[in-house]
Amino acid sequence: MTAAAGAGDLSVDIELGLVPDRRVHRRVAWDRWLGRLLPLAFVAVLFPIIDLLYWIGSEALPTLSWTTLTTNPVGFGGGLYAPLTGTVYLVGIATAIAGTLGIVAGAYTAEFASPRAALIGRLLANLLTGTPAIVVGYFGYFALVLYTHSTFTLWAGAITLSIFMLPYVYRVTDAAFGSVPPSQREASLGAGSTRGQYLRRVALPIAFPQVLSGLFLAMAIGAGETAPLLFTAGWSITPAQGLSSPTSYLSGFIWNYFDQPSNLGHLVILSFQAAFLLIVGVLVLNVAVQLVAERYRRRLRGFFA
């Protein structure tokens, strides 16, 4: 065995007593360069995002104050109280609907449905996830506005939004109940509990954090959506007069005022602030998802280590 000439950095091979010839050197060098070059793709994706976040922060933060959040838009000025509360109402109602239906349907699919029925249910839910938001919006307009001879209402917006959010809750709930360790299920059913008791007393506590993170995820998605709301919740710059009147919402504010001429500059600034609030809300919800998921992981480890 000759000395490992020209392979000074291949310390592992030397330790192993291998004699790296030029070919090995080439293979390892190629591997290392790939390991350095491919992660550069992150730069291509993350740089624009950092630019976006920096820009929206620097536009919105200097003028963002408590009064912005607590006053209504008046004329070309005022604050964002109406859109903010509108988004809270819309997402709140939609989460209540999508959460109830999604959790019930997901738990049913995971526990009671026959394998074939569960397969079909999941496939259809995934297809609903892939349905363009604008198509869901058209559906909402026809089903909830036109055919009910009503106008744009907060109700219609919230229901349409809940259809859009539903499959996310459903998928996560289904996966959460499906991932309860079989030993727990067998022990519970073997001890004589009914499947309902098993779901409530055993599966739910284990699956709950994941279900919760699914709800947060759906809320984050719902809060940022625009297309399903435009033709159902309509638009009003003032707070909604009730559940049966058009409402204001953050994404709609951006949509309506993003291209105002600069002599209406304050509206443009307000729409930047609306975008900032949306991003903050969505990021907070997403971080909550990750924290809950982490807690869940730790909890499972505690239980079943």
Next chain:
Amino acid sequence: MEDQGTRPALGEEPPVVGSGNAPAPPGRVPPNPFSRRSILRALTSPVGWIPGIFLASIVVVLMLSSHFQNFGLGFFGPVWNPNPTDPSVATYGILYFVIGSALTAGFALVLAMLLSLAIAISLVVFLPSPASRILTSLTDLLAGIPSVVYGIWGYVILAPYFSKQLDPALSHYLGWLPGFAASPTEYAGGTGLLLAIFILTIMVVPLTTALLRESLRAIPREQVESGLALGATRWEVLRRVQLPWARRSIPSAVLLGFGRAVGETVAVFMVIGNEVKLPTSLFSGSSTMATLLVGQFDSAFEYPDLLHALVEVALLLLAISLVVNLLGLRYFGSGRMAHVGAGA
């Protein structure tokens, strides 16, 4: 059936055992179809299909609202002229919108797949585990940024940059390539196909990355480790083991990403320029089917024909997304999608 002695799949009715000698499958009593339990089960079985029921009602309501016989094959023609003053000469041809959708979604997807392949491979193969974990949550976070925010960013920040810096440079240096030759008036506003493609790429990358990443991670660890133990480098294991193993996921990720890109509405509307014409270059203003739906809805209040035409477009978009997603989901079927973030 009973001769083979196959056990029924879990939850299925076991075959009724006739007079044959084969013993009944162990552990299951053939259910009485009128027992309280069977009736309850039949009544509750649609519960698991609630999302599917909503999907079906979307399809049904849009079909009921459709008046396709009003349009015929001219619907795919090039002239879009919803003439309000004289409805008899109004024509609804969506060819340019279809072209706009195909160009934006197609190019965005090519770019997104290149980027997300590199990112997914780095995450799974090359990056050390802490960095990989942080960057994974970061790419998942990107999926959560609302599309209207991407839109306003594209309109306010990127459009001026594109019109002053990027577009002139591209057309100057790459003008010999088809699609890049353009007169300065074409990129005066900065909005157009190229900006829409750029925004769409950033919006699709989190989804395709998550799909590819999960399919690479789903490979049994023994396969990878035995490759490494034999002395193969990470790249060789990737090429000979992981990529062949995950290769069916790539066309699926393409399809699911396409479904997302073609349905994206709000952000694209804000940056594409919204012109109804055949694009002459990458810098031309254009429109897609989705932006048509959102852009002309307000006028549709006054002209019922226009609303009918828009419903046809919505149906076409729905059909495209259903087909594309059905094909794409053949790989990323049940369950596997549950953890793939806000994507789709």
